Amino acid sequence: MRALRYSRYGPPEVLEVVEIPEPVPRPGELVVRVLAASLNPLDWKIRSGHLRYLPGSAGPPRGVGCDFAGEVAGSGGATPGFFPGARVFGTLSPFGRQGTCATTIVVGVDRVAPTPDALTDAMAAALPIAAGTAVQALADHARLAAGHRLAVVGAAGxxxxxAVRYARHIGARVTGACGPDNVEFVRSLGADAVVDYTRDDWRAIGAPYDTVFDTTGHTRWGDCRGAMVPEGVYLNTSPDASSVAATMADALRARFTTRQRIVPIALRGGAAAWRRLASLAAAGALVPHLRETVGLAGVADAMRAMERGHGRGKIVVDVAR
Ligand SMILES: NC(=O)c1ccc[n+]([C@@H]2O[C@H](COP(=O)([O-])OP(=O)(O)OC[C@H]3O[C@@H](n4cnc5c(N)ncnc54)[C@H](OP(=O)(O)O)[C@@H]3O)[C@@H](O)[C@H]2O)c1
Known part of the structure; x- marks a missing residue:
């Protein structure tokens, strides 16, 4: 089988398309023929070695990619509800040695969900990490509802x-902050107001917010609290360890000083989370924007672009190319 792998941490140049033996499933695992994968910043953070000290993280040699969609091709024993040919999507653990940029993977049944008929494999592969994070942040942590005011920092990513599409679907009023090249795109997602952060301050437009969702780590709660209602919720996906630590410290401080709530977001993945995304996507609440589809050999360039930090929607990998 073909797979994109690397044998040392480093820049995108370490990636190689190689032939490797097919993985062998253990009990409770499915063999999945991958039809599409999608890229997340997590993939380049692992490849570059930024996350090498996380406990349980497998170092190189290893594969690339967590999100996938494909077709069941076999299993390691009984896997009720999953038959050969069934369409599924989900994630591999980011800490293992496999990657979804490969023609075949093995994955536990607790990490997959059936792909709805309404979705292509590329659309399903785009969902898990990015849409899962948006929905858990807004629905579970912020309890966003119709009529609430929401600011999304990094609205194009x-x-x-x-986040913008889900919030508009449920009837929230959304201000999206993005760079100049993404203004029209964020408008096309349905945001009520779009603010180019190089020209204007989103905190002065659309405030006071019930929820501020920073998907980029460029803000701290202290920068935003004045633009939030007294019981507002501030959420941050925290791109690196220092941002996680800062948001956690703010969350602790806020408990004693304010009615506002600060939440460092950590996605909780798995079959139940992906089934929920499948229903929301089938209902039209989560429509992925697929900016680009690349083959295995195109992943290095796609990662270079992603590392510049101005992504728009999702990049999908056609592993057969
Ligand atoms: N904690 C978790 O569980 C979790 C889960 C998923 C993702 N994440 C993290 O969340 C971050 C975002 O992920 P993603 O998939 O959305 O990445 P992405 O697709 O690369 O999007 C990043 C966005 O940041 C925007 N941006 C760059 N500079 C900005 C600034 N100064 N102000 C506002 N926006 C700015 C870019 O848009 P413009 O070009 O318009 O500026 C881009 O659209 C990553 O660090 C990722 O690792 C964490």
Missing amino acids: GVGHF
């Missing part, structure tokens, strides 16, 4: 564009 993988997480941000799902």
